[in-house]
Amino acid sequence: MTQREMTESLIQRFLSPDAPGLAKLPSERTLAAEYGVSRPFAREVLAGLGQQGFIKTVPGRGTFIRKMEMSDSARGMRVAYGQHAVTPRMLMEARLTLELQTASLAAERATREMITSLGSTLDTFDAAFELVPRARSDIAFHSLLAKAAQNPVLEMMFGSISSLTFGLMLRSLGDETTRALGAPMHRKIFAAVEARDPEGAREAMAQHLHVADSTFGADIDEPLNLVAAETIKRILGPSYSLEEVVSDALHEFQTPSIQGFIHEDY
C-alpha cells in the first residue's frame, strides 16, 4: 500500500460525487487498521489531503469532508506561478479572453439572486475607501460574475487566476484616477447583466479591462510575483496568505443559497 494508492482510495470513497454524503471520515486509527498501515502513515496521507483543502480535521472531533468551491482551486497554483514569471500583460490577456465570455454568459443566465449579490458587492465596493477592502469587493464582483455564468469550468478557470488577479487589483486600485474611471464600468457591466444584454456586458467588460490596462506603465512587463503578497503582509500582518484573503473575500460576498451546501457546519 503506497501513499498514492491510499490517497486515491480515500478520494474514491469519500470525495467522489456518488460517495456517501456523510461529512465525516473514519478516525485515523480506524483508517490505519482498515488499510493495514500505521497511524503515522495514515496521518501523512490525511495531511496531504488537508493541505489541498479536501478535508478538515478538528481535534477531538474527527476529520470532515470539505465541499470544494471551484474558486478554491487556486490553492496549488501559486507555486507554479511563482516559478514562471507572470507579468500583468499576460494576465490581462488571459482575463480578456475569459471575462468577456463570463460577462456575456452572466447576462444570459444569472439568476435574480445572483444579480442581487452582484449589486450589493458593488455597493460595498463604492463604500470602501481603504485599499484591501476595495480590492476584496472588486475580486468578489468578478468572481460572482464568473459564477453567474453558470458554468463550473469557466468558474474554475477564473478561480485559478483569482489570486493573481487580486494582486493586479491591489496594484491598480492604488491609483486614484484608475478607480475613478473603473468604478462606473462596474456599474455598466452590472446594468447590462441586469438588462439581460450579453453584448452590452461583453462590451462594458472590455472597456473595464482596458481601463485597468492603461494604469500600467513600464511595469506591465515586470513579473507580478510577490508584490501583492508583500502588500498583504504589510497591511494585514504576516499570518495571512494571499490565497486566504481572496478565498475569504469570495465567501463573504456570496449569499448562503449561492454558496450551496458548505460543510463548515460539521
Add this chain to the structure above:
Amino acid sequence: MTQREMTESLIQRFLSPDAPGLAKLPSERTLAAEYGVSRPFAREVLAGLGQQGFIKTVPGRGTFIRKMEMSDSARGMRVAYGQHAVTPRMLMEARLTLELQTASLAAERATREMITSLGSTLDTFDAAFELVPRARSDIAFHSLLAKAAQNPVLEMMFGSISSLTFGLMLRSLGDETTRALGAPMHRKIFAAVEARDPEGAREAMAQHLHVADSTFGADIDEPLNLVAAETIKRILGPSYSLEEVVSDALHEFQTPSIQGFIHEDY
C-alpha cells in the same frame, strides 16, 4: 509552529522564484531540528507538499524541488470537478472560449521549434489506431498549442481542464466518423499556425471543436465524471490515474528545450 506556518515557510524558502536555485532540501531530521518540531511533524508537512507535486522524495537521497509545469496544475482540480457535475456541454463552452484564443496567439507567436513539435504530434496522432494513444496525442496537440501561445496564464488555464478534456477525447475518439472528420481539422489548425495566420487558426479551431460537439447526443448533458477514469482503468490497469496519463502524454511530446529545466535529474 503550526503545519500551515511551516508549509508557508518552506514554500517561501525553497519554492519561491527568488529562492536559492538548489534543487535539494535539507533532510527531514535537519528541518525538524530547525523548526523545533519532531520528525513525524515535519514529514506530514513534506507529505503534503509532495502530494501537491511541489517536491519529490527519493529514499536514501533526499527531498528535491520539482519544477512545476503549468500543465501539472490540474492535480488538485479533480476533486472539485467531481463535486460539481461537469457536463460535456459546459466543457466545450469553456474550451471554445479558451482555445480559439490560444490557437490564434499560437499562430502569432509559436517558435519554429514549437511548430516542429506540433507537427510531429500530429504525425503520431495519425499513426495511432488505438484509443488511448490517439487521445494522448490529441491532448498533447492542444496542450502544445496552448504553450505555443506563449502565455503561462493561458497555458495554466488549459492545464487545469486538461484531464477533463482528455476524458472528452476518449469519448469522442471512440467514434470513427468523428475521427475521420476531426483529423483534417488538426492539420488545418497546424497549417494556419505554420502560415502565421491567427484568424485562420481561430476559424479552424472553431470548426474542429464544433465537430467534436456534434459527436454528442443526449449525453452532452450527462455528467462527465468518472467515465474517463474507468476507461483508463479498464485499458491501462488500476495503477494509473487519469492525471498521470495526461501528464505523461504532455511531457512525452515536448522537446527538451521546450520543457525547459526540469529537475528530474537531481
Add this chain to the structure above:
DNA sequence: GAGGATAACTGGTCAGACCGGTCTGACATC
C-alpha cells in the same frame, strides 16, 4: 427525569527504533 461525573473516543505530538538505499572517504590494491 435531570444533572453531573466518568470513560471512551477524537486528533496532535513526540521519542525512539529499525530497515534498506545512497553517498563519501579512507584504506588497500594494482
Add this chain to the structure above:
DNA sequence: GATGTCAGACCGGTCTGACCAGTTATCCTC
C-alpha cells in the same frame, strides 16, 4: 600514482507505543 573496494554516515520509509487535550456518550447519582 591511479584504481577499486568497503565501512560508516546519512537519507527517507515505516513502525510501535506513549501521552496530551479536547469532545462525546454513557451511566450513575440525586
